[in-house]
Amino acid sequence: xxxxxxxxxxxxxxxxxxxxxxxxxxxxxxxxxxxxxxxxxxxxxxxxxxxxxxxxxxxxxxxxxxxxxxxxxxxxxxxxxxxxxxxxxxxxxxxxxxxxxxxxxxxxxxxxxxxxxxxxxxxxxxxxxxxxxxxxxxxxxxxxxxxxxxxxxxxxxxxxxxxxxxxxxxxxxxxxxxxxxxxxxxxxxxxxxxxxxxxxxxxxxxxxxxxxxxxxxxxxxxxxxxxxxxxxxxxxxxxxxxxxxxxxxxxxxxx
Amino acid sequence: xxxxxxxxxxxxxxxxxxxxxxxxxxxxxxxxxxxxxxxxxxxxxxxxxxxxxxxxxxxxxxxxxxxxxxxxxxxxxxxxxxxxxxxxxxxxxxxxxxxxxxxxxxxxxxxxxxxxxxxxxxxxxxxxxxxxxxxxxxxxxxxxxxxxxxxxxxxxxxxxxxxxxxxxxxxxxxxxxxxxxxxxxxxxxxxxxxxxxxxxxxxxxxxxxxxxxxxxxxxxxxxxxxxxxxxxxxxxxxxxxxxxxxxxxxxxxxx
DNA sequence: AGTAGCAAGCTGGTCAGACCAATTTCCTTG
DNA sequence: CAAGGAAATTGGTCTGACCAGCTTGCTACT
Numbered sequence: 354x355x356x357x358x359x360x361x362x363x364x365x366x367x368x369x370x371x372x373x374x375x376x377x378x379x380x381x382x383x384x385x386x387x388x389x390x391x392x393x394x395x396x397x398x399x400x401x402x403x404x405x406x407x408x409x410x411x412x413x414x415x416x417x418x419x420x421x422x423x424x425x426x427x428x429x430x431x432x433x434x435x436x437x438x439x440x441x442x443x444x445x446x447x448x449x450x451x452x453x454x455x456x457x458x459x460x461x462x463x464x465x466x467x468x469x470x471x472x473x474x475x476x477x478x479x480x481x482x483x484x485x486x487x488x489x490x491x492x493x494x495x496x497x498x499x500x501x502x503x504x505x506x507x508x509x510x511x512x513x514x515x516x517x518x519x520x521x522x523x524x525x526x527x528x529x530x531x532x533x534x535x536x537x538x539x540x541x542x543x544x545x546x547x548x549x550x551x552x553x554x555x556x557x558x559x560x561x562x563x564x565x566x567x568x569x570x571x572x573x574x575x576x577x578x579x580x581x582x583x584x585x586x587x588x589x590x591x592x593x594x595x596x597x598x599x600x601x602x603x604x605x606x607x608x
Numbered sequence: 609x610x611x612x613x614x615x616x617x618x619x620x621x622x623x624x625x626x627x628x629x630x631x632x633x634x635x636x637x638x639x640x641x642x643x644x645x646x647x648x649x650x651x652x653x654x655x656x657x658x659x660x661x662x663x664x665x666x667x668x669x670x671x672x673x674x675x676x677x678x679x680x681x682x683x684x685x686x687x688x689x690x691x692x693x694x695x696x697x698x699x700x701x702x703x704x705x706x707x708x709x710x711x712x713x714x715x716x717x718x719x720x721x722x723x724x725x726x727x728x729x730x731x732x733x734x735x736x737x738x739x740x741x742x743x744x745x746x747x748x749x750x751x752x753x754x755x756x757x758x759x760x761x762x763x764x765x766x767x768x769x770x771x772x773x774x775x776x777x778x779x780x781x782x783x784x785x786x787x788x789x790x791x792x793x794x795x796x797x798x799x800x801x802x803x804x805x806x807x808x809x810x811x812x813x814x815x816x817x818x819x820x821x822x823x824x825x826x827x828x829x830x831x832x833x834x835x836x837x838x839x840x841x842x843x844x845x846x847x848x849x850x851x852x853x854x855x856x857x858x859x860x861x862x863x
Numbered sequence: 864a865g866t867a868g869c870a871a872g873c874t875g876g877t878c879a880g881a882c883c884a885a886t887t888t889c890c891t892t893g
Numbered sequence: 894c895a896a897g898g899a900a901a902t903t904g905g906t907c908t909g910a911c912c913a914g915c916t917t918g919c920t921a922c923t
Contacts (some may be wrong), residue, residue: 648878671902
């Protein structure tokens with residue numbers, strides 16, 4: 354068990370806990386901490402910066418390092434935030450993601466119908482309109498689509514759920530941008546999606562939980578089905594292209 | 609908009625992308641990168657260490673920095689991993705978490721019943737036995753409980769779901785350790801939970817999807833209900849204690 | 864006395880150069 | 894041609910220094 358790399362971040366955490374430092378309190382100065390831990394300032398700073406980037410500390414030049422004050426729901430957001438940074442993963446997570454959304458968003462819409470405030474309803478209406486208005490650019494459509502579903506989650510007043518859904522949307526966007534964009538090019542698709550969104554919206558506005566659940570479930574099943582169609586079409590085209598390549602060259606894949 | 613703090617991490621990422629570096633490839637040496645970015649090595653190292661701690665890079669002393677090779681499902685795990693580090697958050701996320709689990713785990717169990725391999729079934733059986741065997745220590749019980757539910761998610765063969773559930777379990781453990789442990793002290797609770805777990809297990813072993821869904825839903829609703837009971841009992845006790853305090857002293861809360 | 868203003872000192876942010884330890888590279892040698 | 898070892902390379906750490914904001918506290922003016 355060679356564990357000579359001492360865990361400075363843990364030591365800093367322990368120090369915060371042992372001295373009873375709460376949100377907003379100032380830590381000892383870097384130079385003092387370095388002495389206390391028997392390590393150089395540069396070595397200490399590398400670990401402090403990691404705690405800063407993880408949101409556990411905030412730094413003020415000339416002021417000091419402070420224990421970060423967590424906003425409501427902030428820990429969860431921080432936990433899921435790195436999801437946004439895995440842009441290059443061609444792996445097909447989208448199937449798994451849609452399966453989860455299919456489980457989640459029925460209840461989410463039902464809860465939103467029961468709990469949405471007037472502000473929630475106004476925001477949600479604007480989000481639905483935004484999707485309808487963005488019918489030109491596929492990327493804008495995808496964004497507006499995700500925003501609407503996130504809006505429903507917000508209207509459900511479940512802090513954790515909002516963060517989970519946000520993470521799922523990011524993962525979705527990262528893993529199938531090509532297929533997803535092609536989805537919006539299917540004939541009549543945008544109008545159909547818009548109509549389904551409005552069905553969900555209307556049920557939420559009217560406070561009809563079961564109608565909202567059914568509309569959301571139907572919408573998710575529909576999108577999943579069409580995504581599968583698009584994927585199959587793509588696979589067929591890839592097979593054809595590969596067959597054509599085999600006609601011309603004999604090079605194997607670069608696995 | 610004063611944004612003089614240049615984004616070194618982004619620059620490193622861009623460099624990886626622009627040079628077409630894939631998983632396992634080596635980055636230029638620190639000294640070279642520092643020159644290229646026009647920054648000191650120590651400044652550069654602080655950002656490199658952050659990328660390392662985020663799992664995007666791995667370092668080998670004497671060897672160099674390498675683009676991390678993501679295991680299957682690893683990006684999602686990395687995205688949700690920081691959740692484990694928010695131990696001190698007295699905020700009551702547990703209600704939100706249980707609501708999400710209530711939405712998820714019915715379908716999860718149903719999918720597990722349809723997709724579980726023989727290995728999955730064997731593992732799940734052992735996990736259920738482990739819960740039954742851990743009846744002494746509340747912490748061990750909570751761990752075994754979470755492990756069983758994670759096992760069900762694994763049997764459902766949805767990579768993203770496993771990571772989401774893992775994150776939710778961590779958040780759950782962090783936000784209600786006190787109440788949760790008290791839950792296991794209710795009379796007959798352990799046997800009841802064990803029986804409900806076995807109901808889920810049996811349905812999965814038998815491949816009966818709808819039975820599994822119903823058992824899981826009932827189980828989650830049951831646990832949520834009992835947690836709410838425990839919380840109410842606690843609140844009542846707190847109120848009594850506060851009333852008693854007001855009799856003896858007049859000090860306000862330390863908000 | 865009270866307060867506005869300034870100056871000295873802390874504190875974080877960055878830099879430069881050095882040394883150590885592990886790894887890689889390449890040349891020597893059998 | 895292969896095995897061994899020396900030299901160069903590279904990450905990990907340390908020291909000491911300087912700059913730019915922030916804090917503190919003293920001074921001087923009202």
